[in-house]
Amino acid sequence: MKKKHKKNDNHLEKKNNISLKVTDIEFRYRETHPNAVDGVSFEINHGEYVTIIGHNGSGKSTISKIIIGVLRPHKGKIEVFGNEMHATTLTEIRRFLGIVFQNPDNQFIGSTVRDDIAFGLENRCIAQKDMQAIIDDAAKKVGMLDYLDHEPLMLSGGQKQRVAIASTLALQPDIIIFDEATSMLDPKGRQEVKQIMVDLKNTRQKTIISITHDMDEIINADKVIVMNKGKMVKCGRPEEILYDADFLKGIHLDVPFISRVINGLREKGLNVNNTLDMGELVKDICQK
Structure with missing residues (x-):
C-alpha cells in the first residue's frame, strides 16, 4: 500500500503570472557524456499551450523530468510562478504541477476508474464528502463520466489516457505536462487526447506543456519550443516553425x-x- 502524504498548509503563493521560467539549465546523465540539456532558457505565461518538440535524444523528455523535479539540473534554475525550485520548495512546487505520461497503464492505482481518480485526492487529504463532486467534474471534462465503475485495464488505450488526465485534473494543478501522452495511442485515441488539450487551452485556466514528436499536434499550440542536441534551437509561433521545411528537415523532424x-x-x-x-x-x- 502506498503511503499517504501528510497535509501541509504552508503552501507557496503565486508571485507572478509566469507559470514556468527556465534559466540556463544544464544537465548530463554522466560526467563523461555531453550535456543532455545545454544552456536552455524560456518563459511560459500562465494559460499558454506550449509544445516542446525534437527528435529522439534532443533533450525534450529530459526537460520534462527537470520541470517536475525528478532530475536536478547541474546548472541554472527553474521557477514556478516566481518560486525557485530547490530541495526545500520542491514538494510545495509540485502542487502546481500535474503530469500525464506516455503509458497510461503505469499510472493506474485503483480497481475502478472512480478509485483511480480518488487516489490522488486521498493523498491530498481531501474530505470524503467533497470527493465525488471533484471526481465527477474531472471525469466529465474528459468524457469518462459513464465509465467511473469500469476497470481501468479493460478500457481502450485512448480511454485509459483520458482517465489518467482526469486523475491529474482532479488535483487541480495550474500546469499540466503531457509527456509524449499520445505516442502509444491509435489515431482515434490520439485525436481524443489532443482535443482535450485544445479544450483546456481554450479555458486559459491551465498552462499546458506538451512534450511531443507529433508535428500535427503543434498546430494548436500558442508557442513551440524546438530542441536539437540538447539545445533550444528555435522558439516561436506554430506558423513560424511549420513553414520552415528546410529547418525541420535539417534537424530530422517531419513536416x-x-x-x-x-x-x-x-x-x-x-x-x-x-x-x-x-x-x-x-x-x-x-x-x-
Whole structure:
C-alpha cells in the first residue's frame, strides 16, 4: 500500500503570472557524456499551450523530468510562478504541477476508474464528502463520466489516457505536462487526447506543456519550443516553425500533413495561402 502524504498548509503563493521560467539549465546523465540539456532558457505565461518538440535524444523528455523535479539540473534554475525550485520548495512546487505520461497503464492505482481518480485526492487529504463532486467534474471534462465503475485495464488505450488526465485534473494543478501522452495511442485515441488539450487551452485556466514528436499536434499550440542536441534551437509561433521545411528537415523532424498538402498543391501549380487550418485550406482551394 502506498503511503499517504501528510497535509501541509504552508503552501507557496503565486508571485507572478509566469507559470514556468527556465534559466540556463544544464544537465548530463554522466560526467563523461555531453550535456543532455545545454544552456536552455524560456518563459511560459500562465494559460499558454506550449509544445516542446525534437527528435529522439534532443533533450525534450529530459526537460520534462527537470520541470517536475525528478532530475536536478547541474546548472541554472527553474521557477514556478516566481518560486525557485530547490530541495526545500520542491514538494510545495509540485502542487502546481500535474503530469500525464506516455503509458497510461503505469499510472493506474485503483480497481475502478472512480478509485483511480480518488487516489490522488486521498493523498491530498481531501474530505470524503467533497470527493465525488471533484471526481465527477474531472471525469466529465474528459468524457469518462459513464465509465467511473469500469476497470481501468479493460478500457481502450485512448480511454485509459483520458482517465489518467482526469486523475491529474482532479488535483487541480495550474500546469499540466503531457509527456509524449499520445505516442502509444491509435489515431482515434490520439485525436481524443489532443482535443482535450485544445479544450483546456481554450479555458486559459491551465498552462499546458506538451512534450511531443507529433508535428500535427503543434498546430494548436500558442508557442513551440524546438530542441536539437540538447539545445533550444528555435522558439516561436506554430506558423513560424511549420513553414520552415528546410529547418525541420535539417534537424530530422517531419513536416506536418497540412504543410505537405500545401507544398504538393503548389508544386502542381495551385497557389494557395499558408494556413494551419484544414477547413481554411479547403475553402481557399474551392475559391481558386
